[in-house]
Amino acid sequence: MQDPLSAMHIFVRVAELRSFTQAALVLGLSKTHVSNRVAQLEQWAGARLLQRTTRSVTLTHDGQQFYRRCQLMLDEMQDLESLFTTKEAELSGVLRIDMPTGLARKHVLPRLGAFLDAHPKLNIELSCTDRRVDVVAEGFDAVVRGGAVQDEGLVARHLADLKHQNLASPDYLARHGTPLHPDELGGHYLINYAQVLGAGEGCFDYVAGRQLVAVAMPSRITVNSAEAYQQACLAGLGIIQVPVLPGQAMAPLVGILADYVPPPMPLWLLYPHRRHLSKRLLAFSNWLADSLHQPAGSSPTAR
Numbered sequence: 001m002q003d004p005l006s007a008m009h010i011f012v013r014v015a016e017l018r019s020f021t022q023a024a025l026v027l028g029l030s031k032t033h034v035s036n037r038v039a040q041l042e043q044w045a046g047a048r049l050l051q052r053t054t055r056s057v058t059l060t061h062d063g064q065q066f067y068r069r070c071q072l073m074l075d076e077m078q079d080l081e082s083l084f085t086t087k088e089a090e091l092s093g094v095l096r097i098d099m100p101t102g103l104a105r106k107h108v109l110p111r112l113g114a115f116l117d118a119h120p121k122l123n124i125e126l127s128c129t130d131r132r133v134d135v136v137a138e139g140f141d142a143v144v145r146g147g148a149v150q151d152e153g154l155v156a157r158h159l160a161d162l163k164h165q166n167l168a169s170p171d172y173l174a175r176h177g178t179p180l181h182p183d184e185l186g187g188h189y190l191i192n193y194a195q196v197l198g199a200g201e202g203c204f205d206y207v208a209g210r211q212l213v214a215v216a217m218p219s220r221i222t223v224n225s226a227e228a229y230q231q232a233c234l235a236g237l238g239i240i241q242v243p244v245l246p247g248q249a250m251a252p253l254v255g256i257l258a259d260y261v262p263p264p265m266p267l268w269l270l271y272p273h274r275r276h277l278s279k280r281l282l283a284f285s286n287w288l289a290d291s292l293h294q295p296a297g298s299s300p301t302a303r
Helices: 004-017 020-027 031-045 061-081 101-118 170-176 226-234 279-291
Strands: 050-052 057-059 093-099 122-128 142-146 154-162 164-168 203-208 211-216 240-243 254-256 265-272
Touching: 004 020, 004 031, 004 050, 004 057, 004 061, 020 031, 057 061, 093 101, 093 279, 101 122, 101 226, 101 279, 142 279, 154 279, 170 254, 226 240, 265 279
Parallel strands: 093 122, 093 142
Antiparallel strands: 050 057, 142 265, 154 265, 164 240, 164 254, 203 211
16 A cells, blocks of 8 residues: 555544544545545555444544554654754644643633744644543543543643632622631531532542541532532532632632642643653643643743
């Protein structure tokens, strides 16, 4: 087969977009050409890589393994092409990142212009979700997530530790009083956050000495997104415990029980296990890590 790397590039875009039509539009090729190149690649590989239906295109088991190897080879080729390039401003291509909506809206997007200006040939496709995405199957270069790392087969780069705050609305505190100690939480409500609804009641967590203490509290509402979590607090439905970005103002919410907070939440960049990062992902991860240690209103230097 002529030019297998080109066929691999087409296959990767089809797999990521789950559509021959969309891949053809993105690549500026005809749908027939895209379909033929993938068929040639499957014949060359001796395996069916994509499962085609009238509504969607998904990777087969062989296709998932082949996709990972294609990504690795294409990254290696890009690194070889830029081996003697000394200016990071010449980074190019598409970087697909998923991160929580709140982090993107409050921290990343307001500062991202300086990074893009420093790398004018680089494009970013930014997905904002709170759910656990499949990095490989959904075609992401990396995802940003907080808390314990549970994804096997992914490399985790520590970005920052976010301090927690306990928050309530002025209206809620006017109706229920302001607790000064966790022993005074009787009669109060906690807004419960759970990625899976029906997972049970939440707890008010805090560190005492070196021990993590969990105080069971009733909840009148359970939500499964960070944005809804904060909005429920603004509506006066209960107390929340949230990790706060550096310099982030939480007004009109009011901080309470400042001496009784959960341990800091680690924030991670998770990416598929490869021998090394692509230069564009390395540049973005360095920039993001720097930005998370900058106060609000400032922007790190893009490198």
